[in-house]
Amino acid sequence: MTSFLKELKRNRIKFLMISPAVLFYLVLAYLPMGGIVIAFKQFNYNDGIFGSPWVGFENFRYFWESGQLFQVTINTILYNAAFMIINNGLEIVIAIILAEMAGKYLRRFLQSAIFLPYFISWVVVGAFVYNLFNFEFGSVNTLLKSLGADPIDVYSNSSAWIWIILFFSAWKSVGYGTVFYLAAIMNIDNETYEAAEIDGANVFQRIRHITLPALVPTIIILILLSVGNIVRGDFQMFYQIVGDNGLVFDKTDVIDTFVVRSLLTIQEFGMSAAAGVYQSVLSFVIIITVNYFVRRVEKDYALF
Amino acid sequence: MKKRLKWQGLFAIVMLLTFVLAGCGNSKNEASSSPSTSASPSASASAEPSASGSANPAGADTSKEVKLKMYLLGDKPKDFDLVYAEVNKLLKQDINATVEVSFLSWGDWQQKYPLLFASGEDFDLIYTANWAQYNTQATKGGFLEITKDMLEKYAPKTAASMYPEAWESAKIDGKVYMLPMNYKEIQGSISLLRGDLVEKYGLDPKELAAKPENLAKYYDAIVKNEKGLIPVNAAGLGWDGVPLFVPWDKMKGWFDLQGTGNLKMYYDSNDPKAKVIPFYQTDLFVEGVKKAKEWADAGYWSKSAMVSKTADNEAFKTGKAAIFGQNLSTINSLYTTVNTEHPEWKAMAIDTNFGRPVDLKPYIQNGVGINKNSKNPERALMMLDLFRNDPRYFDLTFYGIKGKHYDIGADGKSIKLLADSPNYPPEGACPWGWRDDKLVRPIEGGLPNYDDLRNNMLSTAVNNPVLQAFNFDDSSVKNELAAVGNVLTQYVKPLSFGVVKGSVDDAIADARKRLEKAGAQKIVDEYQRQVDAFLASKK
Amino acid sequence: MRLRYDRFLFNLLGYSFVGLFAVLCLIPFYMVIIGSLTSQESIVSDGYRLWPGQFSGAAYQLLGESAGALLRAYGVTIIVTVVGTAAGLFITAMTAYVLNAKDFKYRNYFAFYFYFTTLFSGGLVPWYIMIVKYLHLKNNLLALIVPLLLNVFYILIMRSFMSAIPEAIKESARIDGAGDFTIFVRLMLPLLKSALATIGLFIALNYWNDWFNTMLFIDRENLYNLQYYLFQILSKLEFVNAAMMQAGIAMPTMPSDAYKMAMTLVATGPIVFLYPFVQRYFVQGVTIGAVKG
Incomplete structure (x- = not known):
């Protein structure tokens, strides 16, 4: 306790500087967090959040009764892992290329262009996807037919959707993610580049030995942050692209779509809270483990 | 290691504090609000x-x-x-x-x-x-x-x-x-067809409306001869739990039970014991799925129908589909629109209840x-x-306001819409909660055979089915409903659209097994229990 | 300057790769523009095309009908975005500065305190009750600003950008007698231009694209922000259709699909112009030596 007070006195400005954020999360995150208990209660208005009767794990039962819990959890993790690798890879490559580009205006134009998909909502993307793959009138099949090939029925082929989802995820988010890496590259001290130039390093050597190492902290922090979200699926994306097509759920269903679909006709706060608790606990275990190992390797890279 | 333990302890304290604070805040609010809520x-x-x-x-x-x-x-x-x-x-x-x-x-x-x-x-x-x-x-x-x-x-x-x-x-x-x-309010099922096509292929509307299977003649003629037109739109979004083909003519006297989402259940009004019939367990379900597959394979609806985002009425209106089924007033409205935009289609309405008595919508x-x-x-x-x-x-x-949005028609009862009506469409501002038989007014215009269709349904309508007033309390089977709802979308919906890989019987057996595993029978049993209790209380 | 082979190879590969990706991104956006100008019938029967089957300005006409309300919605969004981004960015950077200070003993505890909120949350109900019942923010613009003010991810990313700046710079300032706040404002902020531009852009985008908070906390039409206002028109379109159907009235075809496209453009337009402005700060050459000297 005394050490705390000493620290408080020594770093009072820092405490003061961090206090707005601390207060913000206290009020908007920690105080409402007590509401997690809803997951273990049969909530009613008269008794309120804390007075409603306890029901133990009753609200969690539908998870395993549907027999899908394991499958959707695995799907969620695999998809997020794939997004993490593919999207970050593309983002790094594109950021490096953009940073090396000579023409200022061309660079800005390309950078803006790849950012555009971010603004197209998943609803609109969903409409386009249907337009592309519709069996009778879709663009893909119209093209195939005009080439004399047989039309393909994408909607009953679950593996095809893995690629479709991966493609659209990259398409929509790479422009956004590139900005982080671009900012990180811009932060690199110019002198280092100049020195390399004098030493006669070629473009590839320079990227390999200066740019990439400088990006490592950014890569790690972005990866760590996505690891913390690895059991949360982007509901809008999956729902709008795949729709209610039960035929392909084995490969496309993630926890969030599964939960929303389950609770479509049932308004039970406790049951959606239960899904949240499941995801939270799983995320917590995963991120604590990963962070522990990162910490052991390089303390400065850890999240906390 | 020791250090880690210490800060996690600190964290636990913060958490505890949070819970306590949250608890206080809430109980305080309850104390202050409860007298006013319960007493006033x-x-x-x-x-x-x-x-x-x-x-x-x-x-x-x-x-x-x-x-x-x-x-x-x-x-x-x-x-x-x-x-x-x-x-x-x-x-x-x-x-x-x-x-x-x-x-x-x-x-x-x-x-x-x-x-x-x-x-x-x-x-x-x-x-x-x-x-x-x-x-x-x-x-x-x-x-x-x-x-x-x-x-x-x-x-x-x-x-x-x-x-x-x-x-x-x-x-x-x-x-x-x-x-x-x-x-x-009577429900009923009326379908709008393309009169020009019915004529062109020499079909008899009476015959088409006699049995559900007979519509195949209409569909078949279209698939074979009309390029670019798919008979049925069948938007997957509006799926209500039954196959796209249902042998309605064999279900006379069967009425819908409410409250179990897409787990479709019926009861036979002729059965004094009011036994609950989960549709997925019946042979009629199997028959429906088989026919649906046959029709799907014949191309009566799109292979991608399940995910179609085009509403059925829109598809009919734009000439993409050749049939649209709904209740009478909806059909009446679509008829009016279609007939002004495409009089050459000679849109016509037929009764597709197939002799099945119509029931009243629940008052609630x-x-x-x-x-x-x-x-x-x-x-x-x-x-x-x-x-x-x-x-x-x-x-x-x-x-709305008389003289601005509407006027009373010649008969003194029905209403005529005026130019400003779109700014306050009839029944457009959610007044349905106080709808009353004495005061509702009909709107002028619409289907030429409107009265025939309505009277025909009214003549067979069962006025007051026993379970009209029954409300299912789902609180003890919420988990089962959630799990079953999921299985339905994943396994029964494709069957309903006739999308089956391999043998239909195997697929149905598989879907049934999964429904049972998810607790469908438990829902049925609970439903039956409540129905029995309800009927007992009536005696 | 002679063209070196490595530069040539890099440019060839790089330009074609990024160029191809950019084309993939531009085509759908182009289709959104065309779609917004296509008649509803044409969209339903032919789908989205590279060239409209039947031109129609109905979607824009619909937006133009109540231009006053649209402008007001823009106004709300702009105010919320500007105020929220300025405040949020400042607090984010300030918090990140403390978390990055090596001499701050509890920085990891605080980092965890923040991060934990991304893992566990009490869910919608208690959060809603907190804002409506205890903070009394219903029908208040602050209800649109406060919830999006801070984001743990941005704080942590900001910290990571800051860690790239050598400690020695801060040390020298400290020896000159500068306090933490002065070092943060005078020294760190100017050095972090590209990081601030990045995070600022993302905070601004979050505000710009938000409709959820308006949906929850705003009942008054004159406080609707842009996204929610657009969303309301769409909902109204579909509703008028449904209501008229129910009442048995003939209805004109509503341009709901074209409207979705027009919505995208109306909502995207202004913020797209912000982006090149932000890009100005993406200039290579934070030459640290210059600051030092």
Whole structure:
């Protein structure tokens, strides 16, 4: 306790500087967090959040009764892992290329262009996807037919959707993610580049030995942050692209779509809270483990 | 390592503190709010009335002006404020009150609706219905119970005019939490066809409407000869739990049971024991799926129909599909549109009930509930009484301002729409909760055989099926409903659209097994138990 | 300057790769523009095309009908975005500065305190009750600003950008007698231009694209922000269709699909112009030596 007070006195400005954020999360995150208990209660208005009767794990039962819990959890993790690798890879490559580009205006134009998909909502993307793959009138099949090939029925082929989802995820988010890496590259001290130039390093050597190492902290922090979200699926994306097509759920269903679909006709706060608790606990275990190992390797890279 | 333990301990303390703080905050709020919530309605309901018994219909004290707050569903029509300014003028005169309406729009009402109750807001009235969370919010304690006494005191006209079975149907555990509509609405199934194609291929509309299978002739002619036209649109979004082909003609006397989502259940009105029939377990289901597969393979609907985002009516209207089935009034409207835009299609309506008697929609399909936290429940009831029974209010809220939005037709009963009508479309401002048989007006124009179709359905209609007033309480099988709902979308929906890989029998067996595993039988058993108890209480 | 082979190879590969990706991104956006100008019938029967089957300005006409309300919605969004971004960015950077200070003993505890909120949350109901019942923010613009003010991810990313700046710079300032706040404002902020531009852009985008908070906390039409206002029109379109159907009235074909496209453009337009402005700060050459000297 005394050490705390000493620290408080020594770093009072820092405490003061961090206090707005601390207060913000206290009020908007920690105080409402007590509401997690809803997951273990049969909530009613008269008794309120804390007075409603306890029901133990009753609200969690539908998870395993549907027999899908394991499958959707695995799907969620695999998809997020794939997004993490593919999207970050593309983002790094594109950021490096953009940073090396000579023409200022061309660079800005390309950078803006790849950012555009971010603004197209998943609803609109969903409409386009249907337009592309519709069996009778879709663009893909119209093209195939005009080439004399047989039309393909994408909607009953679950593996095809893995690629479709991966493609659209990259398409929509790479422009956004590139900005982080671009900012990180811009932060690199110019002198280092100049020195390399004098030493006669070629473009590839320079990227390999200066740019990439400088990006490592950014890569790690972005990866760590996505690891913390690895059991949360982007509901809008999956729902709008795949729709209610039960035929392909084995490969496309993630926890969030599964939960929303389950609770479509049932308004039970406790049951959606239960899904949240499941995801939270799983995320917590995963991120604590990963962070522990990162910490052991390089303390400065850890999240906390 | 030691250090880690220490800071995690610290963290635990923070968490604990949070819980305690949150707990305090909440219990405090409960302490302060509970007297007002529990005491005010009952106290004012029981104590006030006898005080001043002269001025008003119920003799309630209206000396203090109040502002009622009502939530309706949907989106505010352009001229809404204009119309409700008129309503408020009348209300001010009659019961010394005004009403302020907020809309919960279609896009987000499902999220907002429960939050209004959960956060304890003190609005007075809210639209509710069996499809609009009536059951859920009532069992959670969101609505104020409406007793017969209150009704007689504050809404005497309603007490007199309401169909007894309508009142009964609103009961949950013996208590009523809404005023249901007082309107006998028939469901039925009517289909709109392309008359030009029926003629072109020499088909007989009577024959088409005789048996569900007979429609295949129409579909077949189209698939074979009309390029670019797919007979059935079958948008997957509107799937309601049954295959795209159902042998309706073999289900005479079967009526829908409500409250289990897409787990379709029926009961046979000729069966005195009222045995619950889960559709997926029947042979008719198998027959339906087989036929659906046959039709799907023949191309009667798109292979991608399941994910189609085009609504069925839109598909028909733009000439992409050749059939559209719905209830009579919807068909009537689509007919009018199509006939003005494409008279060459000679759109025609046929009865596709296939001899199956039509039933009444449940009364609680529309209604208005009173919030538990309402500060003026008696004035709210008085307002509803006026809305439901006084033509001045009824016409305003349903059709808008006379001479601006509508005019009375030549027969003195039906209405003619005027140029401003789109700014306040008839029934467009969510007045359905106070719909009443005596006051509803027909609208001019529409199907030439409208009366035939309607009379035909009415002649076979079963007036009051036993289970009309039954409400399923799903609280003990919520988990099963969730799990089963999932299995239905994943395994039964594709079957319904005739999309089956391999053998139909295997696929059905597999789907049935999964439904059982998810607890479908438990839902059926619970349903049966409640139905039995309900029937026993009637005797 | 002679063209070196490595530069040539890099440019060839790089330009074609990024160029191809950019084309993939531009085509759908182009289709959104065309879609917004296509008639509803044409969209339903032919789908989205590279060239409209049947031109129609109905979607824009619909937006133009109540231009006043549209402008007001823009106004709300702009105010919320500007105020929220300025405040949020400042607090984010300030918090990140403390978390990055090596001499701050509890920085990891605080980092965990923040991060934990991304893992566990009490869910919608208690959060809603907190804002409506205890902070009394219903029908208040602050209800649109406060919830999106801070984001743990941005704080942590900001910290990671800051860690790239050598400690020695801060040390030298400290020796000159500068306090933490002065070092943060005078020294760190100017050095972090590209990081601030990045995070600022993302905070601004979050505000710009938000409709959820308006849906929850705003009942009054004159406080609707842009996204929610657009969303409301769409909902109204579909509703009018449904209501008229129900009442048995003939209805004109509503341009709901074209409207969705027009919505995208109306909502995207202004913020797209912000982006090149932000890009100005993406200039290579934070030459640290210059600051030092």
